[in-house]
Structure formats: structure tokens, C-alpha cells
Amino acid sequence: MNHLKKLIGEKCYLSPVDTSETEKVARWSNDIEVAIRTGDISDMITYEAQRGYLENMNNNRGYAFYIIRVEDDEVIGICRLMRINFINRNAIMGMFIGERSDRNQGVGTEATKLLLDFGFNILNLKNIMIETYSFNEPAMKVCQKCGFKEIGRRRKSVIYGNNEYDEVFMDILSEEFQDSIISKVLSK
Numbered sequence: 001m002n003h004l005k006k007l008i009g010e011k012c013y014l015s016p017v018d019t020s021e022t023e024k025v026a027r028w029s030n031d032i033e034v035a036i037r038t039g040d041i042s043d044m045i046t047y048e049a050q051r052g053y054l055e056n057m058n059n060n061r062g063y064a065f066y067i068i069r070v071e072d073d074e075v076i077g078i079c080r081l082m083r084i085n086f087i088n089r090n091a092i093m094g095m096f097i098g099e100r101s102d103r104n105q106g107v108g109t110e111a112t113k114l115l116l117d118f119g120f121n122i123l124n125l126k127n128i129m130i131e132t133y134s135f136n137e138p139a140m141k142v143c144q145k146c147g148f149k150e151i152g153r154r155r156k157s158v159i160y161g162n163n164e165y166d167e168v169f170m171d172i173l174s175e176e177f178q179d180s181i182i183s184k185v186l187s188k
Helices: 022-029 032-038 047-056 107-121 137-145 181-186
Strands: 012-016 062-069 075-085 090-097 127-133 149-160 163-173
Touching (some): 012 107, 022 032, 022 047, 022 075, 075 107, 090 107, 107 127, 137 163
Antiparallel strands (some): 127 163
16 A cells, blocks of 8 residues: 555554554554553454444544554554644644564654644644553653653542553643654754
């Protein structure tokens, strides 16, 4: 597949989401390891439902990108800004790496930085927040590496089996973001 290269890093690039990868994304959406971390574990995601979600991800309240490995142009995940409020200049960020073999390789960190760069330096946002769960330590580590700070918890608000977990809220402000690729392009 020939994907568009919107933002390019060393390990990955971001390409606008379309429906070309519907089957792959539906497979990830039904993978228990992905779905439990995204909070979609109880959703019934068919191919048709997934196609509809992908069609509607890029609208006036959100921007969604495929995360694509530079070395072979393979789609390995999705990242997005959603619930964008252009008046108050804030958004919620979501991301997952669908392919297990691509996790813990630094791709999530790079994709997060690319998405933050887009949000702060293209969309002119001031605050970007994530909502995750206390058991999702990899997501929290990636966000901390990128400059996010924990701003609160909703205690014992998620129950899986006999286990209770906190929802964790983290955010980053535009002035705290340091790794702009866009600024480097403009300074050439």
C-alpha cells in the first residue's frame, strides 16, 4: 500500500487514516491485549463496524493517523487527537501499537512526539491529555518520556474480573513540548 507521509520520524511516519487497512485494524480491535488497554474490550467490532469507525475518525473534532514503519511501509498502529476543542485549544490523545512485535521498540514514543508536534504546532493546541488505566504502564512510560505529567486519577473506576483499576489522566502543555520536527523544517 502506498501511504501518504504527513509527519516523518526516523522509525515511523504518520499517514491519514482511511479504510484501506480495515481488516487489519478490526483484527487489532478484537485482540484482547489491544482492546483491554484502549477500553474497547466489550465492543463488538465487525469489519463493517470498523470501516465505519475509520471513515469517521478524521472529522472536525478529530485527526487520526496510521503509524507506519519507515523500513517497510507497514501499518503497525493508530494514533489520534479527538474531542478537540478549538476554542479552549485542548484535545484528548489516543494511540495503540497493534502489532505485538513492534511494541517496546521506541515507535510509540516517536509516534507520540509526531502527534504532539502536529497538535501543538499545526493545530495550535495548548493542552493535550490522555486517559489510560493504572495497569497500562507502557502507555504511561511513553507519555512521561514525552513530557506528560499525571494530573489525576479516578480511583477504582475500571473493573476487570475481580480486579479494580484507576483511570489515570495525564497531560502536556505546548510550552512543555520540546521535540518539534516542524520547527526543524521551518528553520532550514
